[in-house]
Amino acid sequence: MTAPSNKVSPPAVRRRRKNNPESVRADILAVATHEFSEKGLSGARIDEIAEKTRASKRMIYYYFKDKETLYLHTLEAAYQKVRLQEAELALDHLAPLEALCRLVRFTFCHHAKNPDFIRLVMIENIHHGRFLAQSELIQSLNAGVIDVLTNVYVRGVEEGCFREGLDPRELHWLISALSFFNVSNLHTFSRIFDWQQAAPENQQKLEDHVTEMVLRYVRADRPALTS
Amino acid sequence: MTAPSNKVSPPAVRRRRKNNPESVRADILAVATHEFSEKGLSGARIDEIAEKTRASKRMIYYYFKDKETLYLHTLEAAYQKVRLQEAELALDHLAPLEALCRLVRFTFCHHAKNPDFIRLVMIENIHHGRFLAQSELIQSLNAGVIDVLTNVYVRGVEEGCFREGLDPRELHWLISALSFFNVSNLHTFSRIFDWQQAAPENQQKLEDHVTEMVLRYVRADRPALTS
DNA sequence: ATAACAATGTACGAAATGGTACGTTCAGTC
């Protein structure tokens, strides 16, 4: 009998189940993202993810087949979210120098604000990118990033404020490296050199350094003379 | 009787055991280094480490107490090895610009040649540097790195070829970031951007980029005029 | 030689952990 027996609690409140597939799935994914990013693929525990979810362990296997598949979906979702945010940047109407400056600062801050994503990428690299390789989705998402940078760079070269001969892909590599390291190695670097790298004032300094560094690297050696 | 019984094999060759503590310990540590760097703390299996060793699982617990302690020793040994190699660099007799150039290239190449170390550091960061924090040894090892760089930088400023106002620690951060990322994110970057980052010609390009970038950042804006 | 301790091998235990069998409830359709 599911009818409300007025006897007190033993089976407790006995709430009616509400089916809500989308929300359950999303909930699982959110919890999994945090667990995997925190402990890695092998370190994360399905039971623990289940506990932290409103759903049960059964549901994880219902929606995501097994642990590795869940991890893969987590990774895909993370990339999707990031690329979505990046797409909001509107650089076309800015002067090249200003645009590049903005792009670098955006990347730096964005990474800093999304450690979960960074950690997932670290973990994926520990796995030699083997899951990323399985995902056509992620591959397709990332073309755009280079396009944006290419656009800015080409305009800069045409206007004479950027020097020629640089490869946008390599430029993106440099920007990524500096922004990524800021998050990925924060703990070891802070501890080894006894430096509060996470402190706001130091983060600001690093952001400035990184921006300056990229600009100095790209800028034409001598300011363009107005022809 | 351990005397060579000439009867044939059943208990097989029945070789005399040779006690060799140091070698066993070193062997375990070497295998552990590779296993941990490949699969992380939670991903590595004590049984698998034992199999790949000439010793048995029992020996691992005999010399290293438990899994986490073994991991810590692995990390310490890795840092020790690295700092030892770094110490061989002799920059004092070089001109500042040349010395800095040399230092950057060395760091870049060194990281590239020691992926196991890089991966251990990545893994340690996934663990929020919690093991590194326990090790006084590692803390003490790392002061020297900054000293070397400080020396070069100060000389450069005095000679007028470097600009003032930079913090050697932050400079080291920049150099590390670029060199580290080259190894740590090789897999994801290569896959996402369909770029053979590991190919020798691209590695050479990146090394040049990184060196150039650091030099441009540090160099005085206008070449020093001989007073 | 022999005591005493260090070094090693073998087998096993207990808990953790990924995954599943099986049953129940919900929600839309006829």
Next chain:
DNA sequence: GACTGAACGTACCATTTCGTACATTGTTAT
């Protein structure tokens, strides 16, 4: 209202995995 498939809960199984008990062999000091 009966039927059906999707959505969900509970209990459980099999294996893996860290760690240890116990026995044995080598080594060195006396």
